[in-house]
Amino acid sequence: MTMEDNVFRAIEQKKVSAQIIDQVKTLIASGKLKPGDALPPERELMKVFNVSRPTLREALNALSTMGFVKMAQRQRTRVRSLVPSNITEPLHRLLKEDMSTSLELIEARTIIERGNARLAARRATDADISRLERSLESMRHKLDNHESVTDDDAEFHIAIAEASHNKIQTHLMFSIYDLLKEKVGLCYVNDEAMEIFKQHQAIVNAIKAHDEELALNSMEEHLAYVESLLNRLISKETAATRP
The missing domain is CATH 1.20.120.530 (GntR ligand-binding domain-like)
Known part of the structure; x- marks a missing residue:
């Protein structure tokens, strides 16, 4: 098999925060997370995902920027409506x-x-x-x-x-x-x-x-x-x- 015929591709090394983002987006797309639903507290999410606070915050901030969740001080992060x-x-x-x-x-x-x-x-x-x-x-x-x-x-x-x-x-x-x-x-x-x-x-x-x-x-x-x-x-x- 020549290099031109090679059907393989490099393995993508995905950031941990990106994997969290994918999970939350999948739950929203499947309807398991609905608009207005509150995500678990950050400490609980850190345990569930087995990640540090900075990694979790990076993922939540990205989801907020994308419009999937709404974050507020001293309040639980909630799923937003997908209507822009x-x-x-x-x-x-x-x-x-x-x-x-x-x-x-x-x-x-x-x-x-x-x-x-x-x-x-x-x-x-x-x-x-x-x-x-x-x-x-x-x-x-x-x-x-x-x-x-x-x-x-x-x-x-x-x-x-x-x-x-x-x-x-x-x-x-x-x-x-x-x-x-x-x-x-x-x-x-x-x-x-x-x-x-x-x-x-x-x-x-x-x-x-x-x-x-x-x-x-x-x-x-x-x-x-x-x-x-x-x-x-x-x-x-x-x-x-x-x-």
């Missing part, structure tokens, strides 16, 4: 300046969530359904104690996205709710919040029964109700700003 920040940041500013933009985001959300509800009814595991039921229990507990349910609402819809077992949908929903929850949360007061809870119950029951059409219809009814609340809120704000 150069898309969400301008939207966030626009939502602050023009609340009517929220309605357009609601429309976009409806298109995605109809599919999420159908896929969740088809694919949800027992673990997915248990998570949705825990979300309902948490929401009911907060309603009984007159507490805000904004975070529970976001958690519920992200849980449905995860029950669809489509990781692209999950990342999209995480970003959408990160943008919307502040605005939508203003709508959830008193009777409205209880109605939202009942609608969530109907969606979970349809998913639990693996009834795709009922899940889709229940989700449509729920989002139409939320849109009507948001329209009412916008009308109030518009009237308040008139000279």
